[in-house]
Amino acid sequence: MARSFQVDIVTPEAVVWSGExxxxxxxxxxxxxxxxxxxxxxxxxxxxxxxxxxxKDGVTIAGIHGGFLQIYRNQVTLLTDRAELTxxxxxxxxxxxxxxxxxxxxxxxxxx
Amino acid sequence: MASAEVRQIxxxxxxxxxxxxxxxxxxxxxxxxxxxxxxxxxxxKPYTEKMNDVIxxxxxxxxxxxxxxxxxxxxxxxxxxVVTSDRGLAGGYxxxxxxxxxxxxxxxxAAGRNVRLYTVGAKALGYFRYRKYQISxxxxxxxxxxxxxxxxxxxxxxxxxxxxxxxxxxxxxxTEYLSALTQLAEKWPVLPIEPPEAEDGTVDAPVxxxxxxxxxxxxxxxxxxxxxxxxxxxxxxxxxxxHAARRRAMKAATENAEELTRLLTREANQARQAEITxxxxxxxxxxxxxxxx
Numbered sequence: 001m002a003r004s005f006q007v008d009i010v011t012p013e014a015v016v017w018s019g020e021x022x023x024x025x026x027x028x029x030x031x032x033x034x035x036x037x038x039x040x041x042x043x044x045x046x047x048x049x050x051x052x053x054x055x056k057d058g059v060t061i062a063g064i065h066g067g068f069l070q071i072y073r074n075q076v077t078l079l080t081d082r083a084e085l086t087x088x089x090x091x092x093x094x095x096x097x098x099x100x101x102x103x104x105x106x107x108x109x110x111x112x
Numbered sequence: 113m114a115s116a117e118v119r120q121i122x123x124x125x126x127x128x129x130x131x132x133x134x135x136x137x138x139x140x141x142x143x144x145x146x147x148x149x150x151x152x153x154x155x156x157k158p159y160t161e162k163m164n165d166v167i168x169x170x171x172x173x174x175x176x177x178x179x180x181x182x183x184x185x186x187x188x189x190x191x192x193x194v195v196t197s198d199r200g201l202a203g204g205y206x207x208x209x210x211x212x213x214x215x216x217x218x219x220x221x222a223a224g225r226n227v228r229l230y231t232v233g234a235k236a237l238g239y240f241r242y243r244k245y246q247i248s249x250x251x252x253x254x255x256x257x258x259x260x261x262x263x264x265x266x267x268x269x270x271x272x273x274x275x276x277x278x279x280x281x282x283x284x285x286x287t288e289y290l291s292a293l294t295q296l297a298e299k300w301p302v303l304p305i306e307p308p309e310a311e312d313g314t315v316d317a318p319v320x321x322x323x324x325x326x327x328x329x330x331x332x333x334x335x336x337x338x339x340x341x342x343x344x345x346x347x348x349x350x351x352x353x354x355h356a357a358r359r360r361a362m363k364a365a366t367e368n369a370e371e372l373t374r375l376l377t378r379e380a381n382q383a384r385q386a387e388i389t390x391x392x393x394x395x396x397x398x399x400x401x402x403x404x405x
Contacts, residue, residue, distance in 0.1 A: 008158070008162070010158050010159045012159045012263075012340070012341055012344050013152075013155060013156065013159075013260060014155045015155070015158050028324055029324070029325060030324045030325060033324075041173075041321045041322065042321070042323075042324065043169070043170065043321060043322070043323050043327075043330055044323070044324040044330075045324070045325065045329070045330055045333055067337070068166060068330065068333070068334060068337075070162075070165070070166050070169070072169060077162050077165070077166070079159060079163055079166065079337075081337070
């Protein structure tokens, strides 16, 4: 069994997911990133896309929009503007993420 | 048959009682909402804390933080943001923030600095507009239940004002939620951003930090988010404070109404008794007069 590490997916409104995981994949502005235990300390900007967290009880998938990923001492923190846990495949999460982005655009426009 | 005086007192009792019903209902509503607001404050904490972590780490990894939003420049023009509620009946909640802000505006103007005023909530807007202050930006319907979009809109305007050079610094006047019983109106520096201080013992420069894209670009994206996050925290605290202040004010009002009803009831009883006594003495006097006649 792969070694596990701490993962937190946090939005300004709440902690979306928190726990021990063995693998995390996410989409950054530079491309997809996969994280296993003992990853090099990294800071990356997240883009709109799916996050997959593999843990001992299965797989959690979320659509996220924007934010940052920090990897430091086996602690992976995803600080994201918007996140939504989704059922089903990574494709579904990606669609959810796009919806989050559209929701943000819709929210910010009438306010200006 | 009740006399005019007794009737009048009874009418007042009724009016006080119906007011009491309202204040008691408002107290209960506020109590329910404090809990929710507090919960939201607590839920927003992890994000701000992690954000502080990240900024500290960037600082440690790159040696020093440098970004226009972090630089102190000579202050010729100050942005003053006042956070109040839309509705009153919250005791001294609004007036203490407004008093603090107005004092600050006067101080800045006395020092020859230009002031641009931003208001959140109908109370600050009404107060400053009535006194013929120029208000650069205003937000309404925010503090009751602040959303992240509200915080973002605040942050965007303030950032825009700062970036365009219309203001060289921004300070916010808002209410800090210390406990259900204590809320404190205070000044909070918004811009330039004060990077979070490294906590003792946690400073250890991370080796070989990798940035994707560059550290500068990450910082550039991060700082506006940081501002939004702290603004959101500020609004949530202001909201919790508002509900707490309203609950306290309404509790006091309800208690006063209870006391008033008690006093008025006693007064009504006295008036009624006095009336009966007068009637009896009249009857007795009449009977006396008859028997002697």
